Amino acid sequence: MRQFILQIIDFFYRPFAKLMPLQTFRYLACGGGNTLLDIVLYFIMYNFVLHKQMVHLPFLTITPHIAALFMSMSITFPSGFLLSKYIVFSNSNLRGRIQLFRYFMLVSACILLNYVFMKLFVEYLHIYPTVSKIFTTFFVVCFSYLTQKKFTFKVKSSEKLNLF
Incomplete structure (x- = not known):
């Protein structure tokens, strides 16, 4: 499956080869696909699963736009x-x-950022939830890429590996 996904992504990389490194293109393709999935799922959860209704738990009530986010x-x-x-x-x-x-x-930091931005856009700026989710996603994706590259999936140099 990995090879199949890589072949598809790398095939579409050719026109962009002079504009960005392959890793950045792969991140945009994979992250974009996963983000699109997230937005579609959010829309379905918010509109058709939760029916824009509050979620009442034993000790907590969650607004539908936040519940759909977690779902x-x-x-x-x-x-x-x-x-x-x-x-x-x-x-x-x-x-x-x-x-x-x-x-x-x-992802925990991204959830917090999503929560804060969604609260801001929906409850304070009164922007429609799906549009707010798209705006929020833009900010969170930039943060996520930099963090993944420099922290989560960083490559240790061989010199550092040999010391331990």
Whole structure:
């Protein structure tokens, strides 16, 4: 499956080869696909599963736009990790469990950023939830790419590896 995904992405990379490195293109392709999945799932969860209604839990009531956010992320978290690990940052030499833990920390920060931006856009600026999700996604994707490249899936130099 990995080879099939790489062949498709790399085929479309050719026209962009002079504009950006292959890794950046792969991130945009995988991240874009996962983000599109997230937005579609969010729209479905918000409009058709939750019917724009509050979610009442025993000790907490959650607004539908926030509940839909968490519902869509429960699917896109594992798909995003697998795409990042095996397609985009496959040259990382960090252990898988360290990558997963760091990815979890990154996603936690992204959830917090999503929550803050969604609250701001929907409840204070009164922007429609799906449009707010698109704006929020733009900011969070930029943060996510830089964090994944420099922290979650970084490549340790061989000199540092030999010291330990």
